[in-house]
Amino acid sequence: MKLLIQNGTVVDPKSQKVFHSDVLTEDDRIVKISENISPEEAGEGTELLDAAGCYVMPGFIDLHVHFRDPGLEYKETLATGGAAAAHGGVTTVCAMPNTKPVIDTKEKVEEVHNRAKTESPIHVIQLGAVTKGQKGEELADIQGMAEAGCMAISEDGKSVMNASLYRKGMKEAKKAGLRIFAHCEDITMVEGGVMNADAKAEALGLKGITNSVEDVIVARDILLAKETGVRLHLCHCSTKDSVEMIRLAKEEGLPVTGEVCPHHFTLSTDDIVEDDGNYKMNPPLRSKEDVEALKQGLKDGIMDVISTDHAPHGEKEKNCSMKKAAFGIVGLETSAALTYTELVDTGILTILQMAEKMSYNPAKILGLEEKGAVEEGTTADLVIFDPKAEYEIDKETFCSKGKNTPFDGRKVKGKVRCTISDGRVVYQEV
Template identity: 45%
Template structure:
């Protein structure tokens, strides 16, 4: 057996010191003091111990784009970020858009991952077809949910059929909201910064108009409809209104949309290029409010690694997306919890309990006897720098490099096995 000594755990929304003992991958005892000469010990040194974080939106790029990321490197990055369970997106090559490819991808995730990796199936072939995929067959093959992430579903009929199929198998349908007819070649948020940098803008209407359509369809079908990487104040208002009307809708927000706005972009620097783009300060404030009041159910990183060369190009030429799974807890703890915007308990609910419950994941949501020992240990007391040299991800494309943060990950356990341990502590 192993005892994690001198840990701080959340109990009734307060941090209290506890020892946590686990055996054969499960927690067997929690007490103020556990002394057993037969145990191995891990000294937490008063750091914060929690159930492992859960991310429902990651891109691990394998197969097809291994120069950006692999399942091995992506899961190492996740472990370094304190994540023990993720759901991987289907924009791969080949796209897992049928039961065989989906089953193959699940096996690939299992064979190569350090952590628990669930898998999305594609709504339609190649993420772009108007005819929906075999959603029932993919659900039987193990799909956690369905999405065409990276592409908006352009026709209402395709979305209606997908919702009906997802509802019939009781699986969530996650929407990347993007009306292609409103993009006009945009590469960042339409607004004063785009005008100043002489770059084409993307109106928030490309997101919110598709969301309005989908919420009506979701109400009609009863599907569990999930909004990926929500970014505008109009979208937050629509989700809030839909929830009050009884629509089965949930939503996620990415750390970068909570912490940055388009006026933080001072030059043509593609490390700030993501989809949806960084919006205005009013949108950022609405997202924080939505996360606080539960309109937005969870944080999801949209971890999107790219090669250094392609992200060194201009906004016009570089691909959308930033890496984020290694820095999300640190950034949010520092800028939302330590600053007093939200409590640590609320942040953990949005990063652990809500994702697990919303997507019906077999993952622990608290530290309790009998739970699987999927755990993460964070240093809340000391500052550290975000540096690319420490990244486990192949992607170094983060606008947060150089930021000073609290909450560094000290160790991560999956099924009672240490899969990451900080060597600088």
């Protein structure tokens, strides 16, 4: 199968170049990047895609999603989550292991990987848990899961509170060549909180979650990574002190990276006007000061990655008071538009930096040398992105089963027109 993408502007974060060019793919590879590749040169049977006025970027790689499959398929499945990813320009995801049952063995990782090959239109990397059943009592089958290709282990949804056990898990991960993806939350300090601890929480009569709930575990995990030498990726960072601690870790040369979610750099608690479960997420929306620190961290390169923490829920689980609502927000189908609107169109990031945060850096963290760039010989995972398209987010158009978003009706700029995974068109705007 051949695809010829014509008239586009290539954004290649690996070479740090933005240039007008055509792109020819054959089977699952990019085979030629050049100006004015003719259909005749491409060969008979080549499918033509017109990217005039659009960027041709490496497919986005989301290091942090919840596909809920197996066990919670009423919220999401490999098929619906994969379709949502394709709709959002995402060609590779890392699926968190807090499913039912928890993914904590070699066999469970293999089962998801095998199913994803036929059920999902995009690449699914199933991550493994740090402890059995995510109970924090005994290490999971870390070596076995590594052999099954899990690439990282995570207790996401919680932290391993037993620091000694966690350190042992880090040592096993390093031995197996895996990374640690850390959800940083001291559960003993949450104390029933449902949103950021500030004046807005008091006004709404809701219990708050302080920044220290995150910051204490960020500090602990960085120190443990320093001791063990494991590659540590800090998920969904939300506080200014998390940014500062990552900066200090990098200055010391530690193998530490950090991610920010679009909801954390777009919204603050000032945007919460009523007790609405769609604004309940973990970590919570923070202050404007934190939001500005996250943006600056992304701009300065301290924060490496933009991921979504895509967390779909059923309607009844979110359309209620924050006191009862589940934590979580969907994000796969809004992340590119929010990133472009809030960061690129405002001049905080360049389009190259957007591609770095959403494609190239995630590929480097995972060690995926053939992804995250637009160059000859690499995997044909691509997105055609229209920076001029302006529209309102409509949750009813989501491919995800989850509609839990506070962004419904929000005006944004930038739209995915086409997504290509392994040289196949897996989403195209009609």
